Amino acid sequence: MASVPVSVRPPGRPRDAEAEARILQVALRLLAEDGYSRMSLDAVAAEAGVSKPTIYRRWSSKADLATAALRTIQTSEPAVATGSTVGDLTATLQNFSRSLLRPNGMSLIGTVLAEEAHTPELLALFRERLVAHRRQQLHQILRRAQQSKELRPGVSLDAAVNMLVGAFYARYLASSTVPPSFAKELVDIVWKGLSK
Amino acid sequence: MASVPVSVRPPGRPRDAEAEARILQVALRLLAEDGYSRMSLDAVAAEAGVSKPTIYRRWSSKADLATAALRTIQTSEPAVATGSTVGDLTATLQNFSRSLLRPNGMSLIGTVLAEEAHTPELLALFRERLVAHRRQQLHQILRRAQQSKELRPGVSLDAAVNMLVGAFYARYLASSTVPPSFAKELVDIVWKGLSK
Amino acid sequence: MASVPVSVRPPGRPRDAEAEARILQVALRLLAEDGYSRMSLDAVAAEAGVSKPTIYRRWSSKADLATAALRTIQTSEPAVATGSTVGDLTATLQNFSRSLLRPNGMSLIGTVLAEEAHTPELLALFRERLVAHRRQQLHQILRRAQQSKELRPGVSLDAAVNMLVGAFYARYLASSTVPPSFAKELVDIVWKGLSK
């Protein structure tokens, strides 16, 4: 009678689990540092301490690796809850500001935009993984305010979200810096524009 | 005795002035289409109908050529004058929207951001030639409104400008499209936030 | 005291005999389709449904596998017996023609010739397994005719065999096609040259 094993082990040499994480981590860093087309698989392999075929076994092409690396980004920032709409907006934007100002935070955005024509998957994934999450948080804060009648009717929440988020891009593009008080100033104006 | 010419002409064959313009034009287009690192001097030379040394004679390196190409951009958009602050803001932003939605309009922004670490001159020049001009126009419109007491005191004009401009970036990053009514919606909210 | 088993079975898991056949079959096909140096063990393994070490356990190298694959070829064509020398020659050559015109029939010949300098075993085996068999059939037909005094004396049977067989190669090299009547025309001329 055959025994029933409790935990099966897959056949063959097990994959180096750490290598996978290391490769993705290095790829993401180089993607941000160097941009997509400058990022070389040679460099990724060398820095991750693996050979190139080890990479190609897992991902079928450079674009595949890059998108996989992007996929690892998780805006796991939890939704804030300060008790007031203005407080929530400000706190959320301050989180956003911090992530943008991380080294090469804006470069990554730049590269996915620059590659839109050649490697559109990058922008698509970036949207899905990073952009959408942040926007949804802001949307939700504003929708709650709308439901509790804090906002004047007819106002476009989408436009508001674009302004709040976009202001950081504009500011960075103008000076590569963002002052600590920036989020507060934005919310101040937008709130005046939205509330009753 | 040597004669003294009234107007000196440098010795040797004069440079082809048209070629220079053509090279810069092609370089700028490829910079936007392909991004900095994908842009090849071979392609620039071929499309401009010159040889590569002809390029190197004028610019010392690829980065030098790219920055020169960026330098040629002139936001020659004249300041609008519709008679009202809201009208001026809206018209200016509509111009901005048009230029962003031109083919590869956002790619160029992407590439200068992506290259910030490797070729910071690109971002610097982009700022100087394009970003600054647009921002100054908006600033001026708002400053005039401030002087005519249309605005409530203490509000940050800089933040307002960032929101108005940045909203387009945010919108593009979220969906690669910008609806025609977008400028109007933005101004609506911001104006409510700024005015008395 | 140890018992003496009547039939010894080697210890451990027995080799999968079907896999062995499958591997050789796939290898032979790829050898003909792609040529020796294009044939990849990855492809062989994948198409045979085994892993590469399974191949290396049986054959020590790519060359070893290729020669083993060639070894499996058996020209099992039975000798024909039409009643006349001319009939036998024609029928035998028609068989030959069919095998040459099979997909990649000539490629395999090409590959063993091309590899003569690098992997001489291939040509040697090809001779032993395929070439020799066909030639012996023709030789035997002619020898029988010689013994029954159908041929004029002193003629080189070897030369005749070379012409009959070689004409197909020459024809293929000249046009990649062989008309159905080809065998008959050859035998016609050769027979005129050989017979009394």
Add this chain to the structure above:
Amino acid sequence: MASVPVSVRPPGRPRDAEAEARILQVALRLLAEDGYSRMSLDAVAAEAGVSKPTIYRRWSSKADLATAALRTIQTSEPAVATGSTVGDLTATLQNFSRSLLRPNGMSLIGTVLAEEAHTPELLALFRERLVAHRRQQLHQILRRAQQSKELRPGVSLDAAVNMLVGAFYARYLASSTVPPSFAKELVDIVWKGLSK
């Protein structure tokens, strides 16, 4: 009035004419020695003493280079004229024999056959440059004999050519050697088969 130069010199750095010949020569040798897929441009470049881009400037791909190399082969063998049909056939075939027995003479044929499925240009060119020439010489000798009524009517000259040429291939495939008397034996049989 502009002077009319007798010999214009093309602009730019002149191409290294010897390099071109050297590259083709090396390529042809490696093509014969190693076969098409084994032949590497690295090896060609190294042995020709040039860099790889120097090759790519002249030929757009590996296949292009290989076909160019094949194109340089000129069967410049002049038509023989011994005074008799048998003498002409024998002399022509002896020339053929010599070229086949040159180092890697048969390997080259092997590689163009082996590559027929992947790189058909090779076989096409080989036909055009080498095969056709030799066949035409033999054809012409036989046609002249036909016109002077030396041959019996209705015999296929094409079949005869295939036998004469092909016998060498068959012989090589069977033993990698060709005895000096081979051509004579062939012509002997074929002539008996063709003549009145």
Add this chain to the structure above:
DNA sequence: CATGAATGAGCTTTCATTCAT
């Protein structure tokens, strides 16, 4: 014994840059 993972070396091709005319 068979597996999937890993590797060093190689492939064809392209690039930014410099040389020779």
Add this chain to the structure above:
DNA sequence: AATGAATGAAAGCTCATTCAT
């Protein structure tokens, strides 16, 4: 001054072979 030719270095990707389970 302008050209076409040349180059070293690198790119993305694949292969025959070996390792670890």
